[in-house]
Amino acid sequence: xxLLPSFLALPASSPSRADTTFNRVSRIxxxxxxxxxxxxxxxxxxxxxWSAGHTAPHPNxxxxxxxxxxxxxxxxxxxxxxxxxxxxxxxxxxxxxxxATAYINMEPGDCHGDQTPVSSLVQAGISRVVVGxxxxxxxxxxxxxxSFRNEGIRVDVVGEELPSKKMEKALxxxxxxxxxxxxxxAFHVPFxxxxxxxxxxxxxxxxxxxKIAARSGDASWVSSRLSRGRVxxxxxxxxxxxxxxNTVRQDDPRLTARHGGGHVPARIVMSKSLNxxxxxxxxxxxxxxxxxxxxxxxxxxxxEKLAKKGVEVVEFDMLNPRDVMEYCYxxxxxxxxxxxxxxxxxxxxxxxVIHKVYAFIAPKIIGGRGAPSPVGELGxxxxxxxxxLIDVSIEAIGPDILVSGFLHPIPDLSPVIPxxxxxxxxxxxxxxxxxxxxxxxxTWDPFxxxxxxxxxxIIMPDETGVPCMWxxxxxxxxxxxxxxxxxxxxxxxxxxxxxxxxxxxxxxIGRKVQREQPELVHPDWDTxxxxxxxxxxxxxxSMHPHLNSLLRSTVGFVLVEAxxxxxxxxxxxxxxxxxxxxxxxxxxxxxxLKEATPDSSIV
Numbered sequence: 303x304x305l306l307p308s309f310l311a312l313p314a315s316s317p318s319r320a321d322t323t324f325n326r327v328s329r330i331x332x333x334x335x336x337x338x339x340x341x342x343x344x345x346x347x348x349x350x351x352w353s354a355g356h357t358a359p360h361p362n363x364x365x366x367x368x369x370x371x372x373x374x375x376x377x378x379x380x381x382x383x384x385x386x387x388x389x390x391x392x393x394x395x396x397x398x399x400x401x402a403t404a405y406i407n408m409e410p411g412d413c414h415g416d417q418t419p420v421s422s423l424v425q426a427g428i429s430r431v432v433v434g435x436x437x438x439x440x441x442x443x444x445x446x447x448x449s450f451r452n453e454g455i456r457v458d459v460v461g462e463e464l465p466s467k468k469m470e471k472a473l474x475x476x477x478x479x480x481x482x483x484x485x486x487x488a489f490h491v492p493f494x495x496x497x498x499x500x501x502x503x504x505x506x507x508x509x510x511x512x513k514i515a516a517r518s519g520d521a522s523w524v525s526s527r528l529s530r531g532r533v534x535x536x537x538x539x540x541x542x543x544x545x546x547x548n549t550v551r552q553d554d555p556r557l558t559a560r561h562g563g564g565h566v567p568a569r570i571v572m573s574k575s576l577n578x579x580x581x582x583x584x585x586x587x588x589x590x591x592x593x594x595x596x597x598x599x600x601x602x603x604x605x606e607k608l609a610k611k612g613v614e615v616v617e618f619d620m621l622n623p624r625d626v627m628e629y630c631y632x633x634x635x636x637x638x639x640x641x642x643x644x645x646x647x648x649x650x651x652x653x654x655v656i657h658k659v660y661a662f663i664a665p666k667i668i669g670g671r672g673a674p675s676p677v678g679e680l681g682x683x684x685x686x687x688x689x690x691l692i693d694v695s696i697e698a699i700g701p702d703i704l705v706s707g708f709l710h711p712i713p714d715l716s717p718v719i720p721x722x723x724x725x726x727x728x729x730x731x732x733x734x735x736x737x738x739x740x741x742x743x744x745t746w747d748p749f750x751x752x753x754x755x756x757x758x759x760i761i762m763p764d765e766t767g768v769p770c771m772w773x774x775x776x777x778x779x780x781x782x783x784x785x786x787x788x789x790x791x792x793x794x795x796x797x798x799x800x801x802x803x804x805x806x807x808x809x810x811i812g813r814k815v816q817r818e819q820p821e822l823v824h825p826d827w828d829t830x831x832x833x834x835x836x837x838x839x840x841x842x843x844s845m846h847p848h849l850n851s852l853l854r855s856t857v858g859f860v861l862v863e864a865x866x867x868x869x870x871x872x873x874x875x876x877x878x879x880x881x882x883x884x885x886x887x888x889x890x891x892x893x894x895l896k897e898a899t900p901d902s903s904i905v
């Protein structure tokens with residue numbers, strides 16, 4: 303596996319940088335042939351990465367439409383529930399898309415049952431589609447490719463119709479831009495990155511472990527401001543950040559992304575003893591959501607105090623990194639950033655849940671045999687036992703040096719190719735049902751179309767009673783919190799939520815204002831919110847017949863939103879939630895079946 307191209311390492315920081323890459327692609331494309339396909343597929347991978355850090359981690363999709371060697375349209379999936387990359391590229395290309403070629407880094411499939419990526423390219427008259435990799439999730443793999451071919455569109459998949467050697471750079475970029483999804487599908491845990499900053503002196507001169515803090519534990523600051531800026535970007539690309547109790551006691555970190563808005567990752571504190579301060583920055587859940595993972599039965603008094611502050615406490619029979627990561631997997635997490643000390647980093651590495659390392663090395667000398675090291679005891683006594691990084695990259699960041707590399711090879715799922723006659727099978731890695739229960743949560747799960755974040759618009763009245771389009775049910779639901787409130791701020795919030803770029807952003811606005819400015823929320827909201835949700839759901843499933851068919855197909859199953867923390871709409875971690883979203887969907891399913899068979903008895 304070659305190094306990640308520099309322009310894929312992080313999102314383009316300015317339009318000029320993107321334009322430079324665009325011009326470079328255009329020059330290469332003029333040569334035609336394999337170089338033409340390679341350059342345009344590289345571009346699709348670059349475009350796919352543009353949403354990173356702005357929204358919750360999700361499968362990254364980019365689409366580039368080219369005609370006669372010239373790029374005429376581009377698009378990328380901004381977030382769950384937003385307009386697909388293919389449709390955006392088609393709209394940008396307009397009539398120039400007819401007879402053109404579409405380059406997509408990964409087979410479409412952000413939401414099961416959503417045919418928009420395929421239909422938009424078909425209706426635009428695209429004659430050929432070049433696909434970097436097939437979708438790694440079993441319930442989506444091969445579906446879009448077969449749909450394209452059934453419509454008479456030529457599809458070339460790298461490594462199948464296109465020789466992988468001639469497309470090597472593009473293939474690697476397509477794999478790397480969705481590495482978290484590939485790791486999740488292959489290993490059933492989120493993609494985890496261990497990040498630390500250490501001094502130069504003992505790392506290179508004395509050949510002793512580098513230091514991440516002084517002997518006193520002070521670590522402010524080992525690395526430079528530029529390196530810390532890179533860390534903030536890494537945080538923005540993560541679902542959650544993990545630290546140990548010692549980090550909380552000594553550093554009192556905030557662990558926020560600090561990138562001026564956008565996605566805010568959750569903070570996870572691993573502590574067996576719960577020997578934690580009663581006051582800490584992480585207990586301020588207005589900044590970000592905080593989870594404490596602890597051993598079952600540990601200090602119930604502290605658990606109660608933290609719960610009152612809005613901190614979620616999750617107990618494990620035996621607290622260890624693998625079980626915590628399996629829990630994060632069950633929450634739908636794709637990417638986790640570990641910013642812990644050496645005592646927690648060592649067992650995380652030993653348990654096999656760390657996949658990539660980012661080591662920031664500062665040109666500083668501190669010395670001290672008692673100063674902490676970035677990785678604790680791994681039980682190795684010979685250099686031959688050392689763990690080698692794969693695909694090592696070295697980058698200068700101001701005065702610091704960033705060394706990064708993989709601890710585990712990126713899994714290759716491409717050999718698993720379904721036949722054209724294969725029926726849609728549920729992805730066994732997602733565990734969509736168990737004991738007659740169907741769980742749904744993320745839009746890319748087998749039944750993710752049931753989520754309020756799914757990319758299905760509805761037409762419902764606005765604050766004046768005039769029917770208007772809401773991008774998702776989540777947009778509609780969050781805006782209704784402020785309907786009928788005699789306050790200009792409430793009216794402005796409705797418009798702000800309606801125009802939010804993603805359901806994630808709509809939810810973030812609505813929840814934040816409800817928590818911090820409850821006077822702007824309709825006084826009867828707790829009484830009417832279930833009816834509001836049901837009206838939105840009923841509209842969604844009536845406007846999109848394929849969703850209604852999917853809902854009917856679940857007859858006999860209990861539907862549960864697998865949210866481990868929303869105990870009203872979701873089912874909770876251990877079934878302790880009220881699961882009102884699942885209940886409303888089952889009510890809607892029953893009504894739909896009665897309408898379809900009015901003379902039958904529906905159980």
